[in-house]
Amino acid sequence: MIILTLLLGIYAQNNINELLKEWEIHIEQSSIESQSTFQEILHYFKDEIPKQYQSRFFRLYGQYIFYGLENENTIDYARALYYFKKSSDLGDINSQFYVSLMTYLHLDGSYNIYSNLKTESQLFRYVKEKYQSISLIDLYFSAIQGFDQSSVAMGYRHLKGIGVNQNCSNSALFYLPVLEEFANQPIKAKYISENRQVAKALYDSNFYMNYELDIFGHAQIFENLNLVTHESAVEVKQLAFSFYYGLNGLRRNFTKAYQLYLKLYDQLNDKESGIRVAQMNIENLGVDKPNYQLALEILNKISTKNQEYQGKIYNALGYIYFKGLGVHQDIIRAQDYFKKSADLQNNDGQFNLGSLYMLPSTIQRERNQQKGVSLIEKAATTGHAMAQYSLALILLDGVDLFYSCDLAAALLHASSSRGPWADVLKTANYLFQQEQYTQSLSKYFEAGYSGFLVATCKQLQINLENAAVVMEQYDAFYYNTLHFSDVQNRLSQDPVYQITGNNNDAFSYLYQDYLQFVNQSTLHELLELDSFGLNGVLQYRFLKQCANEKEAICHMKLGDYYYNGKYEEVDFQKSFQHYKKALDGQLIDAMKAHVYFNLGLMRALGQGVEINRTKSIEIFELSINSYSLIPILPVNAQVQIIDFLVNVYKQIDKTGIELFLDVNYLELAKYLIDTVEECLIGNSQAIVNVSVGFIIVILFGWRLKLINQYN
Template identity: 90%
Template sequence: MIILTLLLGIYAQNNINELLKEWEIHIEQSSIESQQTFQDILYQFKDEIPKQYQSRFFRLYGQYIFYGLENENTIDYARALYYFKKSSDLGDINSQFYVSLMTYLHLDGSYNIYSNLKTESQLFRYVKEKYQSISLIDLYFSAIQGFDQSSVAMGYRHLKGIGVNQNCSNSALFYLPVLEEFANQPIKAKYIRENRQVAKALYDSNFYMNYELDIFEHAQIFENLNLITHESAQEVKQLAFSFYYGLNGLRRNFTKAYQLYQKLYDQLNDKESGIRVAQMNIEKLGVDKPNYQLALEILNKIQTKNQEFQGKIYNALGYIYFKGLGVQQDIIKAQDYFRKSADLQNNDGQFNLGSLYMLPSTIQRERNQQKGVQLIEKAATSGHAMAQYSLALILLDGVDLFYSCDLAAALLHASSSRGPWADVLKTANYLFQQEQYAQSLSKYFEAGYSGFLMAIQNAAVVMEQYDAFYYNALHFSNVQDRLNEDPVYKITGYNNDAFSYLYQDYLQFATQSTLHELLQLDSFELNGVLQYRFLKQCAGEKEAICHIKLGDYYYNGKYEEVNFQKSYQHYKKALEGQLIDAMKAHVYFNLGLMYALGYGVNVNRTKSMEIFELSISSYSLIPILPVNAQVQIIDFWVNVYKQIDKTGIEQFLDVNYLELAKYLIDTVEECLIENSQAIVNISVGSVIVILFGWRLKLINQYN
């Protein structure tokens, strides 16, 4: 029984791991299938999320929201940030990258704060500078722990001096380990030594996919197509190209690409596809076991006058003889083929021949560093990423060529732009083509943060022309309400204050800010919630104005439920401090209403009259009237309000209309006796009330 339980536990764990891998792939591709996978995982976690999965799951869920896979019309950046921070707190280095990204771009809500503050204020300076310092710290720790995308972003920051001093040495320091890892692993090296076709597709133009092709539909049609005609050849070749390079929203899949290229060559004798079949066998891509004899046979069989094709053939033959793949190793023959390829301007041939010249001399071959550097430099100029990386090493070494740190860092940046993180830009372009602008924008944000200039430009275009995002759409004020409806949040059972969790650093800084700075935040786009938190803190320091504001908030139910008891307490504390007359009058008036109406205290008519008199004495509402007359008018209208609230306006006027009119006339007479100047104010007010009441009475009678 124990063994069976263990086996079931292992099976369940493997099942969850596979689901998480599948979900991660769907998220990277921004595939709609991620929604179903998410539901499957959620079913596994219906009771609780095991600790061993929390950091990864929270990060994936944050990406799921951040990329707009939850809702394609809007993206809830506040909730995405919440889960990234949760994952980051659990040690996930990927999430540190996203927290850094969102802080840097003000997607953490900081824009809503400092945009409403005066530039000379201390709080403004803190918020303005925070996005640089905090984002840099998160990015740095993520990079030094081995997250390649963070290392590339750090390299770019030092290269351009973004938030740090411009320093080519530091830039190279972050780029080199990442590129070295990729350069020394054949499959990974494919990412950074692709030919100019991908570079042209990604970097030479904005939004390069302008053809009418539903790549996913074609993938389903042509993947299992046995017979390929000349009419369908171009579309099949385009699909194979997309699988090979991971373009147009498809994940890179060498196996599917090889199958399609092989069909194109076998059935239609397509020369370009034949060269690709040979190359993939040589490089062990998309095949279980490489067939070097087939590769050699295809390369020797193809006859072409196309200079590009012939350059690729010579380079592939050179590689076969250099490595001795299915033939006797022959460096001299390899060098000859590489030379022929280089003469045809093939940048792979230029790089390989240059590399041979840089190797130590042998009996058969002499070393020629000058020629080697010239050829590598030529390949680097044409966009060959491995050549750019190699030339950067030469420039940093300064032995075989002059030393140039700046040029080396620029080359490392160019080379790094071919890494797997370039897939984010590919997907962003695809989403833009599909008119999913909000989702494409998040992808452009990420690609731009990694140093893709084209992504930054595209993000600006999407924001400007397609209304994909505005900062005032960031709703951080009610993030707790949205989290309460969040299926993941419900499972975790967190009871912490999400808003305070997201803004803990700002709230801590509030104690260092002046009251004037805090009060400026009353109208900013977070609907005053952050100011409300600030005021609660400064109220603890016995600031009278803060108590007044909080009393108003609780009285009106502005940011929490109406709570007259709390409102009463804050008003009383406010009166203990230093207030100007108008503020005192405001507090006294509301306290008088509370006693008159029984809000938060027992009804006490005498007390309310006394407090109303204090309010008028502090700041008279109608200076020309005596205090006792003003108190009587206020008391009368408070009682009118109570009756209207109880019976409704129509019924009140129907029963009390004559009494109301008589009272107003008596008040006019009393005011005339006390102060003849009051006649205008009182008579006009009385006439308006009488006419309004008469109109309502007539309407009631008519109905």
């Protein structure tokens, strides 16, 4: 029985790991399938999320929200940030990258704070500086712990001097380990090298994609198609191209690409596809076992006047003889083929020939560093990522060429822009093409933050123009629509939050550093915070802490908040208590009048206390004695008017200070006239009395509105 239980536990664990892996792939692809996978995972985690899965699961859930997969029309950045922070706190280095990104781009709600603050305030300076310093700290620790995308982003920051001193040496220190890892692994190096070939489609234009077709529909039709016709050849080749490079929403799949290219060559003798089949056998991509003889046969068989094709053929033949793949190794013959390829302006041939010239001399071949550097430089200028990397190493070494740290760092940056971490940009372009602007925006944010070659946005000093265009022209997102003030309410409806059973204050968790500023900011600065959105919540939190220090004005404001139900449920008892505490401190006359009036109203209406008309009249008198906007009327008369109108107010079943202040007093006066109209007929004195009452009603309403506006 124990063994059976253990086996079932291992089986369930394997299932969860597979589901998480599948979900991660769907999220990377921004696939709609991520929703169904998420529901399957929730089924496993319906009772609790085991500790060993929490950091990864929280990060994936944050990405799921951040990429707009939860809701295609809007992205809840507040909840995404919450889960990234939870994952980061559990040690996930990927999440640190996203926390850094959201902080730097003000997606953490900071824009809603500083945009309404005076520039000389301490809080403003902190918020403005935080997006540089805090974001840099998260990014730095993520990079030094081995997250490649953070290393690339740090390299770019040092290259451009974004939040740090511009320093090419530091830039190179972050770029080199990442690129070195890929350069020393053939498949990964191929990934970087080949990605340059789609650079033009991806980078020359902000959004344009070369292949406008229903790629998923074609994938289903052509993947298992046995016969390829001339009519379908173009679409099959486009599908193979998309699989090879991971374009148009498809995940990179060399196996499927190879199968399609092989069909095109076998059935239609397509020369371009034949060259690709040969290359993929040479590089062991998408095949169970490389067939070097087939590659050699295809390359020798193809006859073409196309300079581009012939350059690729010569380079592939050179590689075969250089490595001795299915033939005896022959460096001289390889060099001859590389030279023919380079003469045809093939940048692979230029790079390979240049690399040969840089190798130590042998009996058969002489080293020529000058030619080698020249050829590598030519290849680098065409966007050859491996050539850019190699040239950067040469420039940093300063032995075979002059030392140039700045140029080396720039080359490393260009090379890094072709790495696998740049797939996010391809996905962004695809989503934009599909008019999924909200989802594409998050991808552009991520690509731009990493410094990938999109375009330049001077405002953020980082490559984010695509994101800016999506925001401005396609209404994908506005900073003032960020809803952070009610994040706790939205989390309460969150299925993951419900499973974790978190009872913590999410707002305090996200903004604990801002809340500390209550001890460093003046009361005037706190009260200047905007009363809507995130700022209003911050002000409310500030006031709660401020009230603990017995500041009368804070108690007065909290009394208003609880009375009107701002940021908390309406609570008349708390409101009454705060108003009473406010009177124990120092208030200016107008504020004291406001507090007395509200207390009198609560006594009169029984809000939070028992109804006591006598007591309410006494309190109204205190309000008028403190501050009166109608000094020409005796205090007793004003009190009687207020008492009269409060009773009218009760009769017409109105509740709440705000509604009372918003009464249309002209309509109210007409209502009073209509109700006693029959009694007024033939009674001129009564008409005079009603006219005077009409004037008094308007003056009283005017007084209340002025006091409310003043406060």
